[in-house]
Amino acid sequence: MNHDRSRELYDRALSVLAGGVNSSVRATRPYPFVIERGDGAHVIDADGNRYLDYVMGYGPLLYGHDAPEQVQSAIQRHASQGPMYGGPTEIEVDHAEFVARHVPSVEMLRFVNSGTEATVSAVRLARAYTGRDTIVVMQGGYHGAQESTLVEAGDDPSHTRPSSPGIPESFAEHTIAVPFNNEAAIREVFEERGDEIAAVLTEPILANYGIVMPVDGYHETLRGLCDDHGSLLIFDEVITGFRVGGLQCAQGKFGVTPDLTTFGKIIGGGFPVGAIGGPAEIVEHFTPSGDVFQSGTFSGHPVTMAAGNEYLRYAAEHDVYDHVNDLGDRLRSGIRDICEDQAPEYTVVGTDSMFKTVFTREAPGAFENHCGGGCRQRESCERFETCPKTGADTAAAATERWERVFWQEMKEQGIWLTANQFESQFVSDAHTEADIEETLEAYKEAL
Incomplete structure (x- = not known):
């Protein structure tokens, strides 16, 4: 060539x-x-x-x-009406209703602009909701370019350090990294520090590290430990969402319902997008209904919402x-x-x-x-x-x-x-x- x-x-x-x-x-x-x-x-x-x-x-x-004709038509129609407004639109409500209707964990959403922004906001929400600071992540998991999760285990497995220059050690002090699929390791962490843990943040499948499937019962273990210790279970479905498990996503495929779910990729129909979804009791803690600050000029962008909504509707109506x-x-x-x-x-x-x-x-x-x-x-x-x-x-x-x-x-x-x-x-x-x-x-x- x-x-x-x-x-x-x-x-x-x-x-x-x-x-x-x-x-x-x-x-x-x-x-x-x-x-x-x-x-x-x-x-x-x-x-x-x-x-x-x-x-x-x-x-x-x-x-x-x-993209299917109905998706292209929706994109062109909304783009021709104006690039964005800085105010609410009907299409973002339509899109949120569709996602909430199909994904087991979701009653309410907040749309953002990227998967990174979604996980940043989910971590902030979990910390505020539980009143705790510590986040548990999986070694080899990827949750975007954010300081709380760009970490790696050090020589001492109990010590987590930043995985990139430019991240203060103090950020990593609030994050624990454990091996995916290692039930003994996650149980030990909860036994030692369960009352400090705000959330366990994991991809249902490690999708940025060679596609590692969970061993039988691993996610059920995470769900049980979070319930026992008052921590939130967050599934990062930025990659698996509406790819694995169809419209119910990976959580539907595995039969484990997280407290919060982060989305991206397909829900924007090829345009930049992210979202945080979960029970209204938790998600309503975002401003303005709650005190956890979250905002964004381009969040719920009408062209992105139109593309994503028609993307998912087409999948629902066809094989x-x-x-x-x-x-x-x-x-x-x-x-x-x-x-x-x-x-x-x-x-x-x-x-x-x-x-x-x-x-x-x-x-x-x-x-x-x-x-x-x-x-x-x-x-x-x-x-x-x-x-x-x-x-x-x-x-x-x-x-x-x-x-x-x-x-x-x-x-x-x-x-x-x-x-x-x-x-x-x-x-x-x-x-x-x-x-x-x-x-x-x-x-x-x-x-």
């Missing part, structure tokens, strides 16, 4: 954008290809190269790059989830078969319309009873002891092999995957069975 134009544009970007990009995950080696436009399940770069797209905007593009989940299962099962033959140490992960291959380093003793459509953390599986269960397990994979070799090979075959070992990949309603077969052939070649 010719990438001359992308290289030229990246060279210009390095002079005016930090690192040449506006999000660090876009800085691929040796330089990113610059996207000109989308077309269904594909993107076309500045040099005219066409790629089958599984990045899908890192999740929000449930329908690919050509979108059946289609994308079936394609996701076909893709994961196909990759699993290829790995069994060519790279038995690799682990295929994901659920519904999400997928990834983790370049784990240990092969199972046998493939009998192995999970066919993505790791399910089943104890009866031959791989159970070696499949990733924590963020550290994924970090210990052959991450350089993904970035330096595999991703590059797939790109040259016209398949665009997320550029590192950790970020989730997504199937859209625009993908076809032929696309899946093309992708599997590329996997055979690249692996």
Whole structure:
């Protein structure tokens, strides 16, 4: 492929954008290809190269790059009426009613502008509601670029430190990081400091760290500990929301109802968005009905609300989830078969319309009873002891092999995957069975 134009544009970007990009995950080696436009399940770069797209905007593009006609009409109608007003609109009420009607934990919402803003506000709300300061997060979990959760465990597991320069140690002092899926660790934390814990903040599935599924009963344990100690359970469904579990989200799929839920991605229909949802008793503590400050000029932006509302309504009225989940299962099962033959140490992960291959380093003793459509953390599986269960397990994979070799090979075959070992990949309603077969052939070649 010719990438001359992308290289030229990246060279210009390095002079005016930090690192040449506006999000660090876009800085691929040796330089990113610059996207000109989308077309269904594909993107076309500045040099005219066409790629089958599984990045899908890192999740929000449930329908690919050509939204259904009713979504496009709603966007155009609201955009033509004025970009924004600084006052309430009917469409934000409509959208909130739809989300509240379908998601088990939600009675009331506050719309914001990003997933980061949603988790920042949820943490503030939880601390104010409980009168406590300490937040528990999962090692390898991601909750946006906020000071309270950009932390990592130090040499002493009881001590948490900032994971980025620029964050005072005092922020990390109020956050405890525990390994995902480790029931003993979370029980120990609550035994020692349960009366200090405002909330446990977790993704239902670690979706920014190789797609790590919960072991059986883990979320029920979190729910029980929070109930016993008067803490809130917060599910960060920015990625899993309306991707996993359909309209009920991952909490519906797993049958565990959190106290608060954060949203993003699909609920904005491809436009910037975030939201915090939960029981009215808790969410009404936001100003102006309560004392917990939260505000934003662009919150509930009418074009975003219109796009998100029609996005979800279309999914409710058509068999979108059946289609994308079936394609996701076909893709994961196909990759699993290829790995069994060519790279038995690799682990295929994901659920519904999400997928990834983790370049784990240990092969199972046998493939009998192995999970066919993505790791399910089943104890009866031959791989159970070696499949990733924590963020550290994924970090210990052959991450350089993904970035330096595999991703590059797939790109040259016209398949665009997320550029590192950790970020989730997504199937859209625009993908076809032929696309899946093309992708599997590329996997055979690249692996």
